[in-house]
Amino acid sequence: MRDLVAAKHRVLKxxxxxxxxFREGKQHWTQLHWRWLRSRDFEGPDEWTAQQYxxxxxxxxxxLAEADRVIAELxxxxxxxSMVGKLCCFRGIDVLSAMVLITExxxxxxxxxxxxxxxxxxxxxxxxxxxxxRRQGAITKAGSARARRMWIEAAWHYQHxxxxxxxxxRRQLGQPPEVIAHAWKAQxxxxxxxxxxxxxxxxxxAVVAVARELAGFVWAAMTQFECD
Numbered sequence: 001m002r003d004l005v006a007a008k009h010r011v012l013k014x015x016x017x018x019x020x021x022f023r024e025g026k027q028h029w030t031q032l033h034w035r036w037l038r039s040r041d042f043e044g045p046d047e048w049t050a051q052q053y054x055x056x057x058x059x060x061x062x063x064l065a066e067a068d069r070v071i072a073e074l075x076x077x078x079x080x081x082s083m084v085g086k087l088c089c090f091r092g093i094d095v096l097s098a099m100v101l102i103t104e105x106x107x108x109x110x111x112x113x114x115x116x117x118x119x120x121x122x123x124x125x126x127x128x129x130x131x132x133x134r135r136q137g138a139i140t141k142a143g144s145a146r147a148r149r150m151w152i153e154a155a156w157h158y159q160h161x162x163x164x165x166x167x168x169x170r171r172q173l174g175q176p177p178e179v180i181a182h183a184w185k186a187q188x189x190x191x192x193x194x195x196x197x198x199x200x201x202x203x204x205x206a207v208v209a210v211a212r213e214l215a216g217f218v219w220a221a222m223t224q225f226e227c228d
Contacts, residue, residue, distance in 0.1 A: 004060040011053045015040060071099050086221055088171040089183040090214070092154030101218070104147040108223050114216035121148050123212040139208060148211075155211035158190040159203070179225050186217040 008029065015022075020040045025032045042050045075084045075095045080102060087098035111117040118124050122142035141148065162184070164172075172180050190210045197206035 001064060004057070004064055007053070007057045007060050011037065011050075011057055014046075014050060014053060018042065018046060068096065071096060075099055083222065085171075085175050086179050086225070087218065089175050089179050089221070090154070090218060091168060091183070091187050092157035092214075093150075093218075094171070097150045097154060100147055100150050104144045108219060111219060111223075114219045117219040118212050118215045121151055121215060123148065123151060123208065123215060139212075151211040151215055152207060155190070155194075155207045155214055158187065158210050158214070159194050159198070159207075160191070162187040162191050176225055179221050182217065182221050182225070186214065190214060190217075 012028065015037065018040075022028065022033060022036055024036055027033065037054060040050070072095055074080060075098070080099065083102050084095060084098045087093050087101060088095060093101075105120075108117070111120065115124070119140070120143050122140045125139060164184075172183070190213060193213060194203075194206045194210050197209055
């Protein structure tokens, strides 16, 4: 994904440096934008470079799509299937993010409680306390940065009112009712928490707090409810 983003940036910078600015739409990398990119005229070595850059973007998109397909196939096999199903009951967690969390966690039951699980991802506050003075700082950022990013990305979904959209309903189909109820409880609680903090502080602070508690809800779902 990082390689694809870098490849896209190279394309946009080359086109912009040669005076080609996209004004026919609001979003890049739509079908309209692709047609516009291919319709621009370049001269000399720039023409070869432009074609190489576009081919590089297409190659990396195809490679990413293939990776997604393989991961989706793995997610349908045990021991992943039942765990992925439960994780996908939560808002903001899809198959890819569920697989990242599973492979980074290995065994959810090796954590004795939710606080330890939260701390494993570096989502808990650092602390420098002496005697009767307690000083808390930024989150520790311990553990996997990739997985922590997944938690943060999932947490942003909880700024929206609790709801069961079409995609989430499909992911919950056939899953244990107690897990679905637990995920719904998480939606309601985390939505309130997000806006309670965001009304007083920066949204980025709120989303980290939500990510931390989301990890706690997930730990409970993965340890207290047996997989089918």
